Amino acid sequence: MNKPIRRLAFFAMVLFGVLLVNVTYIQVFQGEALREHPFNGRQYANQLTQPRGPILVGSEEVAFSEPLGEKEDDKYQRKYPAGGLYAHLIGTFPVRGEGIETRQNALLEGSDERLVVRNFIDSITGKEHQGASVELTLSPKAQEAAQAGFEELGKNGAAVALDPETGAVLAAYSNPTFDPNEVSSVTDAEAANKAWTDYEGDENKPLLNRALNERYPPGSTFKLVTAAAALEDGATPESTMDAPETLNLGAPLPNAWGGPCNGGQPDTLAHSIEQSCNTSFANWAIELGADKMTEQAEKFGFNGEDMAIPLPVTGSLYPREEDRNVLGRSGIGQANVESTPLQMAMVAAGIANDGDVMKPYLVDSVKDSDLSEIEGHTPETLSTAVSAKTAEDLTQMMILVTEGAEASGPGGAIPGMQVAGKTGTAETDSGPTHNWFVSFAPADDPQVAVAVVVEHGGGSGGTLAAPIAKRIMEAVIDQ
Amino acid sequence: MSAPVPNRPLPPVKRRNAELVMTLMAIGLTLFAMIEAGLTRNGEMPPSLFLYGVLFGGLAILAHVFIRFFAPWSDPLMLPIATLLNGLGLAMLWRLFEATGETENGSAMSQLILTAISMALFAAIIFFLKEPRTLQRYPYLIAIGAVFLLLLPLIPGIGMTVNGARQWVNAGFTTLQPSEFAKIALVIFLSGYMVSKRDVLSLASKQVKIGRFKILDLPRMRDMAPMAVMWGFCIIVLVILMNDLGTSLLLFGTFLAMIYVATHRSSWIVIGLAAFFGACALLYPFVSHFRVRMVTWLDAFNPEVYCTDEFLTDPNAFCTTSGTSQQLVKGLFALAQGGMTGAGLGGGQPGYVPEVQNDFIFTAFGEELGLTGLMVMLLALALLVERGMRIALAAKELFIKMFASGISFLIAFQTFVVIGGVTRVIPMTGATIPFVAKGGSALLSSWIMLALLMRMSNNARKPAPQSIQDEGATQVISR
Numbered sequence: 001m002n003k004p005i006r007r008l009a010f011f012a013m014v015l016f017g018v019l020l021v022n023v024t025y026i027q028v029f030q031g032e033a034l035r036e037h038p039f040n041g042r043q044y045a046n047q048l049t050q051p052r053g054p055i056l057v058g059s060e061e062v063a064f065s066e067p068l069g070e071k072e073d074d075k076y077q078r079k080y081p082a083g084g085l086y087a088h089l090i091g092t093f094p095v096r097g098e099g100i101e102t103r104q105n106a107l108l109e110g111s112d113e114r115l116v117v118r119n120f121i122d123s124i125t126g127k128e129h130q131g132a133s134v135e136l137t138l139s140p141k142a143q144e145a146a147q148a149g150f151e152e153l154g155k156n157g158a159a160v161a162l163d164p165e166t167g168a169v170l171a172a173y174s175n176p177t178f179d180p181n182e183v184s185s186v187t188d189a190e191a192a193n194k195a196w197t198d199y200e201g202d203e204n205k206p207l208l209n210r211a212l213n214e215r216y217p218p219g220s221t222f223k224l225v226t227a228a229a230a231l232e233d234g235a236t237p238e239s240t241m242d243a244p245e246t247l248n249l250g251a252p253l254p255n256a257w258g259g260p261c262n263g264g265q266p267d268t269l270a271h272s273i274e275q276s277c278n279t280s281f282a283n284w285a286i287e288l289g290a291d292k293m294t295e296q297a298e299k300f301g302f303n304g305e306d307m308a309i310p311l312p313v314t315g316s317l318y319p320r321e322e323d324r325n326v327l328g329r330s331g332i333g334q335a336n337v338e339s340t341p342l343q344m345a346m347v348a349a350g351i352a353n354d355g356d357v358m359k360p361y362l363v364d365s366v367k368d369s370d371l372s373e374i375e376g377h378t379p380e381t382l383s384t385a386v387s388a389k390t391a392e393d394l395t396q397m398m399i400l401v402t403e404g405a406e407a408s409g410p411g412g413a414i415p416g417m418q419v420a421g422k423t424g425t426a427e428t429d430s431g432p433t434h435n436w437f438v439s440f441a442p443a444d445d446p447q448v449a450v451a452v453v454v455e456h457g458g459g460s461g462g463t464l465a466a467p468i469a470k471r472i473m474e475a476v477i478d479q
Numbered sequence: 480m481s482a483p484v485p486n487r488p489l490p491p492v493k494r495r496n497a498e499l500v501m502t503l504m505a506i507g508l509t510l511f512a513m514i515e516a517g518l519t520r521n522g523e524m525p526p527s528l529f530l531y532g533v534l535f536g537g538l539a540i541l542a543h544v545f546i547r548f549f550a551p552w553s554d555p556l557m558l559p560i561a562t563l564l565n566g567l568g569l570a571m572l573w574r575l576f577e578a579t580g581e582t583e584n585g586s587a588m589s590q591l592i593l594t595a596i597s598m599a600l601f602a603a604i605i606f607f608l609k610e611p612r613t614l615q616r617y618p619y620l621i622a623i624g625a626v627f628l629l630l631l632p633l634i635p636g637i638g639m640t641v642n643g644a645r646q647w648v649n650a651g652f653t654t655l656q657p658s659e660f661a662k663i664a665l666v667i668f669l670s671g672y673m674v675s676k677r678d679v680l681s682l683a684s685k686q687v688k689i690g691r692f693k694i695l696d697l698p699r700m701r702d703m704a705p706m707a708v709m710w711g712f713c714i715i716v717l718v719i720l721m722n723d724l725g726t727s728l729l730l731f732g733t734f735l736a737m738i739y740v741a742t743h744r745s746s747w748i749v750i751g752l753a754a755f756f757g758a759c760a761l762l763y764p765f766v767s768h769f770r771v772r773m774v775t776w777l778d779a780f781n782p783e784v785y786c787t788d789e790f791l792t793d794p795n796a797f798c799t800t801s802g803t804s805q806q807l808v809k810g811l812f813a814l815a816q817g818g819m820t821g822a823g824l825g826g827g828q829p830g831y832v833p834e835v836q837n838d839f840i841f842t843a844f845g846e847e848l849g850l851t852g853l854m855v856m857l858l859a860l861a862l863l864v865e866r867g868m869r870i871a872l873a874a875k876e877l878f879i880k881m882f883a884s885g886i887s888f889l890i891a892f893q894t895f896v897v898i899g900g901v902t903r904v905i906p907m908t909g910a911t912i913p914f915v916a917k918g919g920s921a922l923l924s925s926w927i928m929l930a931l932l933m934r935m936s937n938n939a940r941k942p943a944p945q946s947i948q949d950e951g952a953t954q955v956i957s958r
Contacts, residue, residue: 001740001741001743001877001880001881002872002880003743004739004740004741004742004743005740005868005871005872005880005884006868006872007739008736008739008740008868008884008888009864009865009868009872009884009887011736012861012864012865012868012887012888012891012892013861013865015891015892015894015895016857016858016860016861016864016891016894016895018895018899018904019857019894019895019898019899019902019904020854020857020858022899022902022903022904023814023845023850023853023854023857023902024850026811026814026815026902027814027815027817027818027819027845027849027850027853028818028819028850030815031815031818032815033815034811034812034814034815035812035815035816037780037812039780039782039785039808039812040812040815041831042812042816042828042831
């Protein structure tokens, strides 16, 4: 009878082996995923009784933890003194939705492995637990200018400002916004939940980070990409193209003002940009062909991989168009072209930076509580979109947009300084036009590149969006 | 194939001093665990430490002394392992209840008293049951007793349903779970029955052949009776009437293991498993609690099975109460929280797992002692099981072989059913970790099994009486 007993003993060992392997798998290999699982309430409950590191813009704390009592078990309340100004970027704590609070959670709460040693020593020496502080690249003035511009206009939309040389995000404002203080109360969680649910149900989508996560047809601002493709293909600002009153693209495509662009004569590239000629650019796109158009758009970042800055950025689309009519419309940023405000700001920044598109980033540095730097940022080139020569040509053409004789965007001009810009008024299926303005300034030594979109503004990019862009550029340059 | 291993007797060594040292170590670990929990939780030594030290430690040492006198040849590893497991369970219950001041769900003090009673019963069995083989005299009487115990909870008035399973009996001053004792009685009955029917069960057969190849040695239909009875009992009574899936699985699994040991025929296992799982598949559409457990197991992380707070408040979701997988998933979170080394006793938050003091106490160990602690616990249980199997190998009588291997496998399989359920290897069915879990019946039955194993090991290891030497000495004959 011993043989079956031995086999049974072996089987019992196998049972224990299965348990040991499984427990090892859960606790070690699956551990992190489980600890950060959205159902896992402990990650938040633990955090409530510990102070988090602050989030800074400039030297100002825009998110910080305030103790609610003296005892060890007392909770901390997260405060957001700037209200809705940075709401979409910072996010909220207890974490809901996206934001730095969510993306840099481990660093802020101090559980990141780079903080473990210091926190362990602190716990022995009896010091309070502390998280790291996260410093953002934002310029408070630029962000405020964007908010003020949209609030005066009273429309939905978004504005993005980049430092063209580094890719640092100077402003990224989405209108309407929400007050993170209302949804992060730890003393009245029910009210916080209700406030969040109300925001979620609001048809204006105040929780949506339009600057990074909403795609709009870019309209005429996309002509910059088409012009870039033409220049890279050997054309010059003086190269001409047929620019009739209407162009038959399945349905007739008119110009914004209903007439031809150069009195019925072929129009130069520079003049077409200046007054934003539809028919000539549709012809340029068709002549260049789908390959070159797609290639140029992708060099600026369209159809790219998902980006995290570290907030997730929705990708922008320029699908390859085989059909002549659709290809023509894609050349003026209609048809199936869709872009986030950030993507159009990257187009402007790329032109401003001699053709190099820098990778955008929002976190300037992360510092431990002893002020030692844990994470810095080295600017990275995302791609070289155009040659320096092409970038210079485009800049000169864009200056005409704000100060030329037939300028389409004089509202973006800043006295005493050259501003390179491009307007856009995009047709939508769902209502009035979206109004765009992308620009950078000063044109000879760019410090800031901006993209502004006014959602269903129903006016023109030059009148609605350009003034907001101007305010943001001034805010950056004046400081 | 290796040559058959001769049936060696175990070495006739007592090693009682080793047992004493290891038992002292187990006691020390228990008290140390309590001190750690007390210091971490409340910053002070447990006020009742002395009482626990004297009662638990004293009783364990008494048990050891008792063994020295009444079972001096028994396995020296078993008592220390049982003491360690029981002590860890005790310390964890103290940490969960007394240390947090929440004694309404149970207390370590009652567990301590039950431990004392269990140890007394352990001593009594060792003292009175000198020859375990006498138990095989009344197999049918014991079988009736086992069935009576199993059916006891069905009697109106004294039967109680707890957490959906009708497996409790109200004995007035306390509640008992008679199935814990019935399973031991069943092993006794099966050992006796199968030893007497062994030949007919293992030899009489008809072969199933495909062409020239023998596939299976099928037993004759009339020999299937015990299998049919066991199967019917497990399915009809335990699953359908009492919703006691854990006991059903445990008893049937042990039955299959024992019939395999008795007959060395794998066809019994094939038939048994086919019948059991076939019945489960047939019952699946009709028995709702069966379906609930399967869904809970397979789809634990589905929001609608888990029922997050969000779903609870969402009128469109199905959730009306917190979901069936909450305990399981929260248990996994607790394990993940523990990681490799755990938070230290008293340093975690095991209370996040609902009803953590019962089956899920394993997750509390995982959270506070980490993978390291769980491995110690599992290896201790595995060691106990394998020592039991060793007794079965060394024993000379068939009944003892069956009995020892049956009890050992029962311990192993019970561990697997409960811990496998908690760690999502198999569906949760409800069972108790031997020696560790809270509850009188479980603890009593664990110590009864230990007493039986130790008594059998004593008899197996005791050197045979020396043959009379012609040296003039008087031969003392003792029983």
